[in-house]
Amino acid sequence: MDNKDLNPEKDQNVEETPVTETPITETPENTETTEETKDVKKAVVVKTVIEEEKPEMEEAEALENLIEQADHNSTSHDDYDWDKGPKDTLNYTPEEIESYLARYEASLSTIAESEIVKGTVSEISNSDVLLDIKYKSDGLLSLSEFRDMPDLKVGDEVEVYVEQQEDFRGQLVLSRRKAKLLRAWEALVDSYDQGTVITGQVVSKTKGGLIVDAGGLETFLPGSQIDIKPIIDYDSYVGQTMEFKVVKINEAIKNAVVSHKALIESDLEEQRQAIIGGLEKGQVLEGVVKNITDFGAFLDLGGVDGLLYITDISWGRISHPSEILELNQKINVVVLDFDDAKKRISLGLKQLQAHPWEVLSAELEEGSSVKGRIVNIEDYGAFLEIQPGVEGLIHVSEVSWSNQPINAREYFKLNQEHEAKVVTIDREDRKMSLSLKQLTKDPWSEITEKYPKGSRHSGEVKNLTPYGVFVELEEGIGGMVHISDLSWTKRFSHPSEYTKVGSQIDITIEEIDQDSRKLSLGHKQLEENPWDTFENVFPVGSFHEAMIIRRDDRGAIVQLPYGLEAFCPIKHVRKEDGALAEVEETLYFKVLEFNRDDKRILVSHTRYLEDQKRGEEEEVKTQKKQERKATRSAVTKQNKSVERTTLGDLGVFSQLQEQLNTKDEAPKAKKEEEE
Numbered sequence: 001m002d003n004k005d006l007n008p009e010k011d012q013n014v015e016e017t018p019v020t021e022t023p024i025t026e027t028p029e030n031t032e033t034t035e036e037t038k039d040v041k042k043a044v045v046v047k048t049v050i051e052e053e054k055p056e057m058e059e060a061e062a063l064e065n066l067i068e069q070a071d072h073n074s075t076s077h078d079d080y081d082w083d084k085g086p087k088d089t090l091n092y093t094p095e096e097i098e099s100y101l102a103r104y105e106a107s108l109s110t111i112a113e114s115e116i117v118k119g120t121v122s123e124i125s126n127s128d129v130l131l132d133i134k135y136k137s138d139g140l141l142s143l144s145e146f147r148d149m150p151d152l153k154v155g156d157e158v159e160v161y162v163e164q165q166e167d168f169r170g171q172l173v174l175s176r177r178k179a180k181l182l183r184a185w186e187a188l189v190d191s192y193d194q195g196t197v198i199t200g201q202v203v204s205k206t207k208g209g210l211i212v213d214a215g216g217l218e219t220f221l222p223g224s225q226i227d228i229k230p231i232i233d234y235d236s237y238v239g240q241t242m243e244f245k246v247v248k249i250n251e252a253i254k255n256a257v258v259s260h261k262a263l264i265e266s267d268l269e270e271q272r273q274a275i276i277g278g279l280e281k282g283q284v285l286e287g288v289v290k291n292i293t294d295f296g297a298f299l300d301l302g303g304v305d306g307l308l309y310i311t312d313i314s315w316g317r318i319s320h321p322s323e324i325l326e327l328n329q330k331i332n333v334v335v336l337d338f339d340d341a342k343k344r345i346s347l348g349l350k351q352l353q354a355h356p357w358e359v360l361s362a363e364l365e366e367g368s369s370v371k372g373r374i375v376n377i378e379d380y381g382a383f384l385e386i387q388p389g390v391e392g393l394i395h396v397s398e399v400s401w402s403n404q405p406i407n408a409r410e411y412f413k414l415n416q417e418h419e420a421k422v423v424t425i426d427r428e429d430r431k432m433s434l435s436l437k438q439l440t441k442d443p444w445s446e447i448t449e450k451y452p453k454g455s456r457h458s459g460e461v462k463n464l465t466p467y468g469v470f471v472e473l474e475e476g477i478g479g480m481v482h483i484s485d486l487s488w489t490k491r492f493s494h495p496s497e498y499t500k501v502g503s504q505i506d507i508t509i510e511e512i513d514q515d516s517r518k519l520s521l522g523h524k525q526l527e528e529n530p531w532d533t534f535e536n537v538f539p540v541g542s543f544h545e546a547m548i549i550r551r552d553d554r555g556a557i558v559q560l561p562y563g564l565e566a567f568c569p570i571k572h573v574r575k576e577d578g579a580l581a582e583v584e585e586t587l588y589f590k591v592l593e594f595n596r597d598d599k600r601i602l603v604s605h606t607r608y609l610e611d612q613k614r615g616e617e618e619e620v621k622t623q624k625k626q627e628r629k630a631t632r633s634a635v636t637k638q639n640k641s642v643e644r645t646t647l648g649d650l651g652v653f654s655q656l657q658e659q660l661n662t663k664d665e666a667p668k669a670k671k672e673e674e675e
Helices: 035-053 059-074 094-107 176-194 261-277 443-450 531-537 605-641 647-674
Strands: 116-124 128-132 139-142 157-164 173-175 198-206 209-214 217-222 241-250 255-259 284-292 296-300 305-309 330-339 344-348 369-378 381-387 390-395 417-426 431-435 456-465 468-474 477-482 504-513 518-522 543-551 555-559 565-569 586-595 600-604
Touching: 116 176, 139 173, 157 176, 173 176, 176 198, 176 209, 176 217, 176 241, 198 217, 209 241, 209 255, 217 241, 241 261, 255 261, 284 305, 305 330, 369 390, 390 417, 443 477, 468 504, 477 504, 543 565, 565 586, 586 605, 600 605
Parallel strands: 217 255, 305 344, 390 431, 477 518, 565 600
Antiparallel strands: 116 128, 116 157, 128 139, 157 173, 198 209, 198 241, 209 217, 241 255, 284 296, 284 330, 296 305, 330 344, 369 381, 369 417, 381 390, 417 431, 456 468, 456 504, 468 477, 504 518, 543 555, 543 586, 555 565, 586 600
16 A cells, blocks of 8 residues: 555545535625624624524524624625624624634534544535534535445444645545545554454455455455465455454555464364364374375364375375375374474374284295385385385395396386295394295206306397406306407407497307306407417518508507507607608508517507618619629620730720729719619
8 A cells, every 4th residue: 555545645636625614605895804794704603503502592583683684794885884883783792702602612623634533424415425524614525435335324424534624725625535544554553463353355366365455455465374275276265355364564665464364273273272182192083185295295183284294194105195195085094193382293094004014914935926016226126015015125136147237226117017036024024035036947057067168159248347248148147258358359448349238249158157156258269369370470570561540649559461450659650751640541560579478569660661761772782782793704704805915905995994983883873863
């Protein structure tokens, strides 16, 4: 509610009601009041008092005097007898007149602006209501302000707010609307301070609750304060007239919060105290489900609430109370515990029935086969429910005969049905252990006959780890192929580079440990060890063409013939121009090291280039040497067959010598040109 509604000085929209002060009408001719006319007015007032206070006076005489005085007032100044004074108007002494005036003033009420007064309806027209508030003038109010009083009639008393004793026209200004708002706010404050009850009408729905009209003021009713039980349909309350208590007020903005729930709770308090006072543990009560949550349900026990935890609803496991309970459902419950101070009552539903372990069939014993559904899964296993409230644990070690690790959360699914064998049963502690694998024969009892050492088989890849591959040969029997036993020639960083889960792989049985239920498997052993042959194919110092398949900061892995891989250090990967060789580039490499035991080959492309250069130089030298030798032989032979007797012969010899020198200089020039 706005402050403007309660501040009469600031309301500029109030109707101004004309009020007639006296029955004397002023005209333009007599606007200037003389002493004589004042006396005439006073005489008229005295006449009114006389009529009210002295009925024994002659009414006819008084009426005659009034008519005579009215005739004097209506007479023009020219016809007026100015010698006639007030003494000739009414035959009252000044003392009597003053006495009558004092008594008239005493009959009027004293009012002040900005206060609420009571008035009586003296007249009702088509548009206005005339109200007598026992003041010098009556108040005139618009009939629209009484729309909430369709049966308004003359003589009814109503409260109004005095805005002005006189406006600029001398009229009394009243407001019934502001009087209602002030009374409504006083009622709200009184309800908040004293706890009194107010009545209001729900006018609309808003976010989080309802809007209530309390005597003309809009208040807020939160959804949680409508009733003691949760309300879903707010629209059903719109238009209803209800009783409330004010639980919060704001003087600054003239706003209030109301509650209907507080009234209900106060009405139920005595009943609640009686119920709690008579509670006993083990007592069976009837209740109505009023609210369902994830952790349980709240029940109305006839004025007091109790909590039924989800663990006390059924002997069996349930994920939510709504699986068994419904809203507004009537059920019988037993009192498990209660707290007088905190008004808390703990209830139980399953306790009305015998515990399933107490009525468990005696035929169920160790070795029996049972069926059930999975109701809970943990890291260490799963719980199988045989019947509601009777469960057994299937440990991960009892799932399969294989030693392969079992992930219970991956193997089991909720509500999945299984058949199991009872391994142990303890009726006193209400515990039972179950097994899936013991329903079948232990395959390890005949492992050596079915899978002898050195035999070859095929299995399914079940799991991959950084150090090997787990292969299942049949249900319950499997082993591991170490990563180093996957290939004779290749090195793998992870088994996923070679195979994947679900693939079939051929293996050989390498070792059998029946006590520990372990098999050591091999894959590369299916073939002969090629390293005995490789030692002759890739001797140290030999050259081979290979392709770079991987490269990192340390070096490169190169693919040699026959699928063999070798390692080339980074400084040995540089080409003739000084650049590093790239992946998938094919080059020649020199074998620097061959380790048969470690199955490691070290190669170098740089050394290959150096050897090639060195070989070319040696070839050039060898060729020169052979040419010199041939030349010398030719010269020697020539010298033996020809005698040096003439200068001509000597000239031929000199020419031959020059040719030999020319041949010696040719290789040097070629070498310098190549360099």
